[in-house]
Amino acid sequence: MKRSRLIKFSNVLKTNLPTLSRQTAGEFYALQRLMAAAVMRPLTRGDKMQVKWIDGRPTKIVVNQFIKPNDRLTSFERLEIYNRQYWFRLRQSFYEDYPGLRAILGDKKFERLADAYLAHYPSQSYTLRNLGSRLVKFIEAAPRWVAPHKALALDMARLEWAHVEAFDDAAQPPLKIEDLAGLDASKIRLQLQPHLTLLALKHDIDDFLIELKKQSGLRSEASNAVEQNHKTTRPQRSRKPKRQINYLAVHRHQDLVYYKQLEPGQFRLLSALQNGATLDQACGELAGLKISNNPGETIRQWFTTWATLGWFCRLKSSRKNTQNKK
Amino acid sequence: MPANPFNNFTDYGIGIGLRVPHYDHILSQKPTVDWFEIISENFMCDGGRPLKVLDQILEQYRVVQHGVSMYFGSSEKLNREHLKKLKQLVKRTKTPWLSDHLCWGSVDGRYTHDLLPMPYTFVAAKVTAQRIREARDFLEVPICVENVSSYAEFHVSEMTEWEFLNEVVERADCGILLDVNNIYVSSRNHGFNPFDYVNGVPAQRVAQIHIAGHSKFHKYILDTHDHPVIDPVWKLYERAIQRTGRTATLLEWDDRIPSFAEVHGEALKANQILKRLENEPANT
Numbered sequence: 001m002k003r004s005r006l007i008k009f010s011n012v013l014k015t016n017l018p019t020l021s022r023q024t025a026g027e028f029y030a031l032q033r034l035m036a037a038a039v040m041r042p043l044t045r046g047d048k049m050q051v052k053w054i055d056g057r058p059t060k061i062v063v064n065q066f067i068k069p070n071d072r073l074t075s076f077e078r079l080e081i082y083n084r085q086y087w088f089r090l091r092q093s094f095y096e097d098y099p100g101l102r103a104i105l106g107d108k109k110f111e112r113l114a115d116a117y118l119a120h121y122p123s124q125s126y127t128l129r130n131l132g133s134r135l136v137k138f139i140e141a142a143p144r145w146v147a148p149h150k151a152l153a154l155d156m157a158r159l160e161w162a163h164v165e166a167f168d169d170a171a172q173p174p175l176k177i178e179d180l181a182g183l184d185a186s187k188i189r190l191q192l193q194p195h196l197t198l199l200a201l202k203h204d205i206d207d208f209l210i211e212l213k214k215q216s217g218l219r220s221e222a223s224n225a226v227e228q229n230h231k232t233t234r235p236q237r238s239r240k241p242k243r244q245i246n247y248l249a250v251h252r253h254q255d256l257v258y259y260k261q262l263e264p265g266q267f268r269l270l271s272a273l274q275n276g277a278t279l280d281q282a283c284g285e286l287a288g289l290k291i292s293n294n295p296g297e298t299i300r301q302w303f304t305t306w307a308t309l310g311w312f313c314r315l316k317s318s319r320k321n322t323q324n325k326k
Numbered sequence: 327m328p329a330n331p332f333n334n335f336t337d338y339g340i341g342i343g344l345r346v347p348h349y350d351h352i353l354s355q356k357p358t359v360d361w362f363e364i365i366s367e368n369f370m371c372d373g374g375r376p377l378k379v380l381d382q383i384l385e386q387y388r389v390v391q392h393g394v395s396m397y398f399g400s401s402e403k404l405n406r407e408h409l410k411k412l413k414q415l416v417k418r419t420k421t422p423w424l425s426d427h428l429c430w431g432s433v434d435g436r437y438t439h440d441l442l443p444m445p446y447t448f449v450a451a452k453v454t455a456q457r458i459r460e461a462r463d464f465l466e467v468p469i470c471v472e473n474v475s476s477y478a479e480f481h482v483s484e485m486t487e488w489e490f491l492n493e494v495v496e497r498a499d500c501g502i503l504l505d506v507n508n509i510y511v512s513s514r515n516h517g518f519n520p521f522d523y524v525n526g527v528p529a530q531r532v533a534q535i536h537i538a539g540h541s542k543f544h545k546y547i548l549d550t551h552d553h554p555v556i557d558p559v560w561k562l563y564e565r566a567i568q569r570t571g572r573t574a575t576l577l578e579w580d581d582r583i584p585s586f587a588e589v590h591g592e593a594l595k596a597n598q599i600l601k602r603l604e605n606e607p608a609n610t
Contacts, residue, residue, distance in 0.1 A: 022484065023450065028401055028445065028449050031482065032400065036434075039440070039442070065481070067480065068479045070479075126370075129371070167374050168374035168375070168377075194372070195374070252373075255378050
């Protein structure tokens with residue numbers, strides 16, 4: 001589906017724009033498609049606009065058709081300002097959202113990954129906040145961009161995207177632990193907060209990322225112009241993350257994002273709830289797992305902690321059923 | 327200047343953009359500021375600190391929304407998801423008017439996140455005006471369009487930029503957010519007299535004025551919002567106020583942001599011009 005759309009799009013770009021005295025609606029649309037293609041086209045290694053167009057013609061021939069030169073700049077140079085700004089702006093947004101991935105890959109490799117990803121998945125959102133929404137999918141499909149760090153890079157991309165979501169996703173009114181008392185566990189389906197993401201990672205990257213974020217500061221505002229390819233200060237790499245199974249809940253509490261480490265049983269139980277299991281079914285996921293000498297009390301404590309953190313937000317069973325049980 | 331639906335915000339005085347580095351100062355010190363302009367997209371989220379800060383600001387200050395990605399000039403349909411989120415925010419802030427740019431930036435559902443220049447053609451004006459009307463009808467709030475800085479011009483253009491602005495706002499029956507820094511930047515990049523622009527816009531439609539700083543390069547000027555306002559821009563501001571009368575004014579400072587006091591102090595320089603001209607009749 002996507003492939004055929006891209007082929008069709010590139011065919012449109014090979015057509016020459018007619019030079020009429022009055023622009024038509026179709027020509028207005030064609031002009032915007034053509035200019036967008038030029039603006040979003042990847043830069044050269046030296047951060048310049050490519051001198052060859054998609055069909056092999058000199059880019060300047062194509063650009064001369066629709067951009068006027070002035071007494072200081074050629075048509076090519078004028079459009080190049082927009083081409084460079086597009087990439088500088090998106091890279092800058094990536095630097096801010098993925099300091100961990102950048103620390104793992106190094107500047108050059110990270111920039112090549114960002115460029116390849118954004119060329120493959122141009123933004124489809126009005127907000128730069130969603131720029132990384134398909135990065136994990138991209139790395140899984142094209143691991144060469146992060147080689148030889150595929151597993152570590154995937155872990156970090158997942159954690160950093162979970163951080164973006166935890167920062168400003170919705171929070172529903174939380175349930176208190178008392179709200180759960182006396183309910184039929186075979187029918188109750190608890191919903192977790194939308195801002196909470198459960199992660200099963202292969203590396204202990206949470207402390208590594210926390211340290212990096214302390215160094216890099218706050219996410220910046222939306223702005224209209226980017227003067228140059230200025231990167232945020234490169235965070236100092238601390239110790240390399242170790243390879244180990246690492247279960248995390250990335251969530252927001254009192255407007256701050258936290259990474260809470262989970263035991264394997266906690267992760268299984270919460271994952272089951274998030275996937276729509278009833279309370280009974282979710283607890284059934286713990287079968288065969290050594291939790292403690294008093295598993296009932298341990299699970300009760302887990303739920304008390306999670307409810308205190310406000311992780312549960314809705315009972316999915318019908319009101320009638322729960323009331324009958326009372 | 328008689329009041330009309332677009333230039334009756336004369337009591338709004340001088341505002342500044344609400345920016346993250348100033349949050350703590352504003353919330354703890356509660357400085358006196360006429361109003362804050364917010365970038366709508368930074369608060370079109372479902373929860374978290376951005377909305378909490380916004381609610382705290384709204385308890386103390388007047389807020390006006392300014393967008394960067396409505397892209398009135400794009401030739402595709404308006405993004406309904408965007409409009410719905412924007413309307414939620416409009417209800418939250420009760421913004422008296424809402425502004426975005428006279429530009430385009432998306433095509434076939436792909437976003438450049440830039441303010442791309444329009445071809446100044448009649449068909450572009452017609453398409454743009456129609457989208458502004460649709461947005462206004464959906465959002466139920468007055469809309470103002472802002473002239474952008476630009477670095478390129480199109481062969482196909484059929485009029486000047488200010489004639490295009492006039493064509494759009496008359497067709498859409500909307501207001502203008504006149505950015506005098508953008509006029510200066512574009513005048514230097516394209517070689518026109520910026521006073522022709524300021525004198526050429528319909529003064530009665532100017533609801534708000536932007537002032538800002540920019541960066542000079544060897545062969546062009548870039549609108550970076552990272553410097554104080556330069557004298558030639560203040561002169562354009564003065565001429566604009568002569569024509570429009572007292573108008574809501576806002577300083578933009580988006581990069582290399584200095585202290586709150588420095589940003590606010592720069593904005594308040596506009597008061598000297600407003601006071602000097604306050605008893606003079608409008609000179610259109």
